Amino acid sequence: MSSPKIRPRAISGAQVPKPQNYFYRLASSQRFLAIIGLVFIVLILLPLARTYSQRRLVEKEISDVNSQISDYEQKNKEMNDMIAYFQSPQYLEAQARLNLNLKKPGEEVVVINTPQDSGVTTVATGAAQSASDYVKWWRYFFN
Numbered sequence: 001m002s003s004p005k006i007r008p009r010a011i012s013g014a015q016v017p018k019p020q021n022y023f024y025r026l027a028s029s030q031r032f033l034a035i036i037g038l039v040f041i042v043l044i045l046l047p048l049a050r051t052y053s054q055r056r057l058v059e060k061e062i063s064d065v066n067s068q069i070s071d072y073e074q075k076n077k078e079m080n081d082m083i084a085y086f087q088s089p090q091y092l093e094a095q096a097r098l099n100l101n102l103k104k105p106g107e108e109v110v111v112i113n114t115p116q117d118s119g120v121t122t123v124a125t126g127a128a129q130s131a132s133d134y135v136k137w138w139r140y141f142f143n
Contacts, residue, residue: 026032085091096102103109131139 101109
């Protein structure tokens with residue numbers, strides 16, 4: 001005769017029957033629990049990835065703005081240097097010489113006159129005004 005299998009007993013001494021329904025077997029399956037764990041990990045990682053990409057975008061914008069600030073500061077420095085030059089006595093003297101034809105005491109000014117060719121331009125404009133429109137267009141495109 002074969003002896004019956006000995007089953008371990010619970011601490012209380014009562015037998016705890018295992019439920020044999022589908023959901024209990026599914027929930028106790030290691031594969032199902034691994035899939036549920038992966039789903040939770042993905043649900044946690046998606047917002048983190050979105051936040052990380054937004055943070056990288058903000059950091060890039062901040063670095064762009066900082067570079068623009070440094071460019072504007074450089075331009076501001078150049079403008080201040082120009083303002084300082086425009087207010088200097090050397091610039092005022094140069095502008096007085098060029099625009100107001102002023103000179104220093106004891107200095108001689110030499111003026112060179114160039115002949116103007118105003119007669120040539122009037123002849124050319126007179127010929128162009130007397131030509132017909134077709135001739136003007138022909139000269140415009142082919143000359």
